[in-house]
Amino acid sequence: MLLRYRGSEGMVAWAFHRISGLAIFAFVLLHVFDIYLAGADPKVYDDLLKFYASTAGRILEVLLGAALFYHSLNGIRILLMDFWPRLTLYHKQLWYANWIIFLGVGLPGAFIIMRPALGL
Numbered sequence: 001m002l003l004r005y006r007g008s009e010g011m012v013a014w015a016f017h018r019i020s021g022l023a024i025f026a027f028v029l030l031h032v033f034d035i036y037l038a039g040a041d042p043k044v045y046d047d048l049l050k051f052y053a054s055t056a057g058r059i060l061e062v063l064l065g066a067a068l069f070y071h072s073l074n075g076i077r078i079l080l081m082d083f084w085p086r087l088t089l090y091h092k093q094l095w096y097a098n099w100i101i102f103l104g105v106g107l108p109g110a111f112i113i114m115r116p117a118l119g120l
Contacts, residue, residue: 069102077091081094
């Protein structure tokens with residue numbers, strides 16, 4: 001099956017949307033767990049917060065931000081095509097516009113998140 005795959009923009013958008021959705025769901029589960037730790041074991045919670053402030057934690061935060069941002073942009077693209085079906089003729093252009101917005105806003109955002117870890 002993988003050897004026959006000829007992924008186009010629509011199929012890649014679908015796959016990224018599902019992957020980013022799973023990443024967001026995993027974050028929600030982690031968030032519920034760390035909020036639980038705040039009341040159950042404050043020492044472990046403080047240790048977890050130290051991890052979040054570390055370089056590895058900041059990289060995960062950038063990845064979470066990327067998943068959230070891509071998922072929301074692609075969701076808006078899907079909504080636009082649902083409300084205005086003629087836009088489906090331009091789904092590839094809309095997908096590339098998503099990437100332009102994603103990179104234009106996401107890269108500076110990632111830099112801001114990573115700045116303390118980079119010592120800037």
